[in-house]
Amino acid sequence: GESVGLHLPTLSVQEGDNSIINCAYSNSASDYFIWYKQESGKGPQFIIDIRSNMDKRQGQRVTVLLNKTVKHLSLQIAATQPGDSAVYFCAESLHGGYNKLIFGAGTRLAVHP
Amino acid sequence: SAVISQKPSRDICQRGTSLTIQCQVDSQVTMMFWYRQQPGQSLTLIATANQGSEATYESGFVIDKFPISRPNLTFSTLTVSNMSPEDSSIYLCSVAGDLTEAFFGQGTRLTVV
Numbered sequence: 365g366e367s368v369g370l371h372l373p374t375l376s377v378q379e380g381d382n383s384i385i386n387c388a389y390s391n392s393a394s395d396y397f398i399w400y401k402q403e404s405g406k407g408p409q410f411i412i413d414i415r416s417n418m419d420k421r422q423g424q425r426v427t428v429l430l431n432k433t434v435k436h437l438s439l440q441i442a443a444t445q446p447g448d449s450a451v452y453f454c455a456e457s458l459h460g461g462y463n464k465l466i467f468g469a470g471t472r473l474a475v476h477p
Numbered sequence: 478s479a480v481i482s483q484k485p486s487r488d489i490c491q492r493g494t495s496l497t498i499q500c501q502v503d504s505q506v507t508m509m510f511w512y513r514q515q516p517g518q519s520l521t522l523i524a525t526a527n528q529g530s531e532a533t534y535e536s537g538f539v540i541d542k543f544p545i546s547r548p549n550l551t552f553s554t555l556t557v558s559n560m561s562p563e564d565s566s567i568y569l570c571s572v573a574g575d576l577t578e579a580f581f582g583q584g585t586r587l588t589v590v
Contacts, residue, residue, distance in 0.1 A: 372517065398578060407481075407569055407581035408520070453519060455579075464510055464535075465571070465579055467520040 372451060374472045383441040383475075387454035387468045392435060394456035398465065399428060399439045403450045411439070411452075441473075449475045479504055479572050481582035489588045490560055497556045498585045500570030505550035507574035511543070514567040514584070523568075526553040560589045 377383045389397065395416040400408035414421045414428045414437075421428050427440040437454050451472045455465040480503040490496050500509065509526040524532040524545055532545035547553040557564050565588050573579040 400581075407583045410478075410578050410580065413578050455520075457579075463508070463573070464522050464525060465520075466522070470519045 372470045372472045374474055376474045376476060377444050379444060379446060379475055379477050381444055383439075383444045383448070383473060385439045385441075385452050385471045385473065387437040387439075387471075389435050389437055389454065389456040389468065390466065391456060391458070392432070394458055394466075396457040396463075397428070397430060397437055398455045398457070399426075399437075400453045400455060401448075401450045402453065402470075408453060444473075444475050446475050446477060449473055479506060479574075479580050481570055481572060481580060483570050483582035483585050485585055486583060487586040487588075489590060492561050492589055494560055495556055495558045496560065496587060497554050498568055498570075500553045500555070500582060502551045502572050506572040507550075508572065508579075509547060509553045510571040510573070510579075511545060511553070511555045512569040512571060512581075514569060516565070520569065523555070526555075557587065560587075562589045565589045 398413045399411040401411050402408045412423045412426050412428050414430050419430050425442045429438045451470050453470045454468040457463045457465050482501045484499045511523040512520040513523050514520045522535050523538045524534040526532050526545050526547040528547045544556045567584040567586050569584045570582040571579050
């Protein structure tokens, strides 16, 4: 069967380390951003979101940073676990969360024990 | 959060035939979208499904190839018409609404032979 993220860049980390996944978004007018996690054979799963009036937001073990000056988004995962292995996508939107999303290319995170 | 059911979860189809994919949500939602994820790639928006009217298609996607219906606020269908091997992808339904981020179904994995 096909593999999600087969041709995507890969970030390899050791279990317990912190991971940082980066994303450059395209539209300076975008005002809402989401990080998704996609495991093989599944649909994208919401991780965390951030609006353009913020530059940082924290969740459980995850932090999203937004730099509007350079149109850059990052996802930090603390104490990475094997269950974090997946493909991670950033997405941007205009007019809040209930509009169409434009997805970034994606990064595959491989966590090694 | 909304629970999204897609049917079928996967299918293998002959070229030249058509497949209709169903998306059922467990609650009324404002917005419904259809995305395509080609093997090893990110997600690309096909169209926004509008309740009671014609869908809004993104550049590169046309109604004759991807007819969409949305008869109510909880259900939508996407048809992939006159299929070719290039249509082999994961097709994903997504929903969003006021006070809720965009959720995705598990996707329909289509292989055209």
